[in-house]
Amino acid sequence: MRIAKVRGTVVSTQKEPSLQGVKFLVVQFVDEAGQLLPDYEVAADGVGAGIDEWVLVTRGSAARQRPGSEARPLDAAVIAIIDTVNVEGRFVYSKRDQYR
Amino acid sequence: MRIAKVRGTVVSTQKEPSLQGVKFLVVQFVDEAGQLLPDYEVAADGVGAGIDEWVLVTRGSAARQRPGSEARPLDAAVIAIIDTVNVEGRFVYSKRDQYR
Amino acid sequence: MRIAKVRGTVVSTQKEPSLQGVKFLVVQFVDEAGQLLPDYEVAADGVGAGIDEWVLVTRGSAARQRPGSEARPLDAAVIAIIDTVNVEGRFVYSKRDQYR
Amino acid sequence: MRIAKVRGTVVSTQKEPSLQGVKFLVVQFVDEAGQLLPDYEVAADGVGAGIDEWVLVTRGSAARQRPGSEARPLDAAVIAIIDTVNVEGRFVYSKRDQYR
Amino acid sequence: MRIAKVRGTVVSTQKEPSLQGVKFLVVQFVDEAGQLLPDYEVAADGVGAGIDEWVLVTRGSAARQRPGSEARPLDAAVIAIIDTVNVEGRFVYSKRDQYR
Numbered sequence: 016m017r018i019a020k021v022r023g024t025v026v027s028t029q030k031e032p033s034l035q036g037v038k039f040l041v042v043q044f045v046d047e048a049g050q051l052l053p054d055y056e057v058a059a060d061g062v063g064a065g066i067d068e069w070v071l072v073t074r075g076s077a078a079r080q081r082p083g084s085e086a087r088p089l090d091a092a093v094i095a096i097i098d099t100v101n102v103e104g105r106f107v108y109s110k111r112d113q114y115r
Numbered sequence: 116m117r118i119a120k121v122r123g124t125v126v127s128t129q130k131e132p133s134l135q136g137v138k139f140l141v142v143q144f145v146d147e148a149g150q151l152l153p154d155y156e157v158a159a160d161g162v163g164a165g166i167d168e169w170v171l172v173t174r175g176s177a178a179r180q181r182p183g184s185e186a187r188p189l190d191a192a193v194i195a196i197i198d199t200v201n202v203e204g205r206f207v208y209s210k211r212d213q214y215r
Numbered sequence: 216m217r218i219a220k221v222r223g224t225v226v227s228t229q230k231e232p233s234l235q236g237v238k239f240l241v242v243q244f245v246d247e248a249g250q251l252l253p254d255y256e257v258a259a260d261g262v263g264a265g266i267d268e269w270v271l272v273t274r275g276s277a278a279r280q281r282p283g284s285e286a287r288p289l290d291a292a293v294i295a296i297i298d299t300v301n302v303e304g305r306f307v308y309s310k311r312d313q314y315r
Numbered sequence: 316m317r318i319a320k321v322r323g324t325v326v327s328t329q330k331e332p333s334l335q336g337v338k339f340l341v342v343q344f345v346d347e348a349g350q351l352l353p354d355y356e357v358a359a360d361g362v363g364a365g366i367d368e369w370v371l372v373t374r375g376s377a378a379r380q381r382p383g384s385e386a387r388p389l390d391a392a393v394i395a396i397i398d399t400v401n402v403e404g405r406f407v408y409s410k411r412d413q414y415r
Numbered sequence: 416m417r418i419a420k421v422r423g424t425v426v427s428t429q430k431e432p433s434l435q436g437v438k439f440l441v442v443q444f445v446d447e448a449g450q451l452l453p454d455y456e457v458a459a460d461g462v463g464a465g466i467d468e469w470v471l472v473t474r475g476s477a478a479r480q481r482p483g484s485e486a487r488p489l490d491a492a493v494i495a496i497i498d499t500v501n502v503e504g505r506f507v508y509s510k511r512d513q514y515r
Contacts, residue, residue: 016357023202029162030195047355055147057116076176076376077390088194090177094388095330102323123302130295155247157216176276188294190277223502229462230495255447257416276476288494290477316457347455362429373490376476380488394488395430402423
């Protein structure tokens with residue numbers, strides 16, 4: 016999984032019928048020091064994540080391992096809202112402190 | 116999924132028999148600020164997308180999660196035509212305004 | 216899928232038994248303007264492609280979505296010989312004109 | 316698989332229910348000479364790996380090929396703690412010598 | 416598949432139980448002209464490959480398409496020992512001539 020920050024949303028009316036009701040989030044990846052990377056992904060939201068929250072993004076067939084999404088053409092999903100990221104004993108991110 | 120712009124088409128007569136009737140689109144990826152990236156993909160069209168439209172492209176086994184495509188050797192598909200992309204409260208793209 | 220040019224072949228005697236009879240092609244990827252990229256792949260030939268022809272290459276589990284290849288350890292396959300690539304109304308490649 | 320060094324942990328309360336009890340490790344990839352690379356991954360721990368240990372990380376659907384994880388939305392997992400890495404007859408890493 | 420050169424081995428005692436008996440090879444990728452690339456992979460050996468031999472490496476779910484490996488958490492495997500690589504009519508590699 017990759018650590019990412021929720022940056023925005025994508026809206027689509029004309030789409031695969033199985034995607035009805037799926038919320039698409041624009042998530043931007045973060046490096047292990049907490050800096051935003053140029054890479055992003057559009058991921059299905061599975062956990063009610065909000066703008067600016069740090070999340071775990073899973074990619075590939077893993078994105079369909081959620082109840083109701085097994086047959087959707089998804090290759091990326093937000094599967095967790097991050098509380099803390101700790102690297103070498105230091106908190107790189109803590110949700111409580113809000114965006115260091 | 117990735118955001119991409121439809122740029123063109125690929126035509127092939129001699130191909131895997133299961134690919135009969137599949138429309139192949141050349142889609143070029145777009146960064147989160149709306150700029151075209153050098154990367155492209157050839158994706159099966161699932162939603163009737165037209166040249167210059169912005170679309171969502173799914174890759175990997177997800178491209179076969181569409182009725183009739185389960186056994187086709189596809190690794191990329193257009194699954195949605197984008198109405199709007201909103202990043203940090205700003206519209207990066209709006210189909211109505213046509214290609215900002 | 217990616218657009219590639221067939222550049223050569225790989226021959227192997229000592230291999231997984233299920234690979235008997237599979238022809239391995241060296242294919243080099245091409246950018247959307249028709250220039251050769253440094254990236255290549257070794258792909259199983261599914262359509263009788265010849266040296267210098269432009270082809271569509273599928274990667275990942277899609278490479279096994281062909282009759283007889285379901286249980287082979289393949290992660291790339293040539294699934295179509297390209298007739299034309301058209302980008303923004305211009306032919307980047309036409310098989311008839313042979314290699315522009 | 317890739318060789319990586321365990322650098323830290325990610326904690327999440329609000330997540331896919333199937334992820335209850337999964338320990339998330341921040342692992343940073345190492346090149347074949349033993350130098351840390353900028354790339355990292357968040358991987359589910361399957362073997363009780365500790366901070367600073369070198370491990371094997373598997374990605375994609377392989378991360379779910381472990382008893383109990385078949386239906387979890389995981390795309391990366393630590394599957395082995397490395398004892399030694401030997402390249403061209405030289406030990407690049409030996410757990411006994413602890414971090415060369 | 417990718418062309419790679421076998422460079423070394425990885426040994427692990429503490430690992431997923433299903434990995435007992437799997438030999439892990441460090442393989443370094445080679446470009447289409449025969450030069451070593453910085454990228455490597457740790458791949459399960461399926462064909463008895465030795466140090467310095469050139470091999471075909473398959474990645475992703477393809478690595479598990481071998482008898483006995485269907486349920487192992489593998490994402491890379493050596494599936495063939497290469498005899499010859501021929502690009503544009505020239506032998507880039509021939510096992511008989513040993514490492515050009």
